[in-house]
Amino acid sequence: MLPVGWLIVAVVVAILLTLWVTFTLTRLDRLHARVDAAQAAMDAQLVRRAAALLHAAESPDSGVPDTRRAEYDRIARNALAAADADARRQETENAVGRAVGDLAGDPAPLRTDVVEELQEAAARVLIARRFYNDAVRDTRALRVRRLPRLFRMAGRRTMPEFFDIDDTVPGGAAPAVHRPFPTPSPTEEDRP
Numbered sequence: 001m002l003p004v005g006w007l008i009v010a011v012v013v014a015i016l017l018t019l020w021v022t023f024t025l026t027r028l029d030r031l032h033a034r035v036d037a038a039q040a041a042m043d044a045q046l047v048r049r050a051a052a053l054l055h056a057a058e059s060p061d062s063g064v065p066d067t068r069r070a071e072y073d074r075i076a077r078n079a080l081a082a083a084d085a086d087a088r089r090q091e092t093e094n095a096v097g098r099a100v101g102d103l104a105g106d107p108a109p110l111r112t113d114v115v116e117e118l119q120e121a122a123a124r125v126l127i128a129r130r131f132y133n134d135a136v137r138d139t140r141a142l143r144v145r146r147l148p149r150l151f152r153m154a155g156r157r158t159m160p161e162f163f164d165i166d167d168t169v170p171g172g173a174a175p176a177v178h179r180p181f182p183t184p185s186p187t188e189e190d191r192p
Helices: 003-058 066-081 089-105 112-143 146-150
Strands: none
Touching: 003 066, 003 089, 003 112, 003 146, 066 089, 089 112, 112 146
């Protein structure tokens, strides 16, 4: 092969490698942004669930047994004060989940609106945690590949960690999460 042929091959390989690196870096940036957004959404839902527990514990007419009010109040306040990077965050959130499960799992003495608030908050945590863990899984899958590790494409970013808590929704199946816009039902004109 002529020297010009080798030069053309080298330029094509360099262009392809540059395109691949650019594509992978962009994808990694987007995945890390997705992890950050999902973590913010999950944190908001965890705070909402703890606030719902605190509201139930502080409301005198909510139906929470007086013997358990102080315990639920303490659990909710600990969860609201927990830092994102706290090593005990998962334990704290599991305690909130158990408390919500205790309250909403046996809703006989509780007001209906309190039970619905607890169940909806628990369902939202379940959904937000799934989105977060999906984003972490996708990011980790790309970062552990050989070439992104070799070229250190993630830079100094820490590897995202899964957030594993018991997020079962009390009372059986997950209730429908309220949508901001109702879906219209088909009219007679829309039906075939």
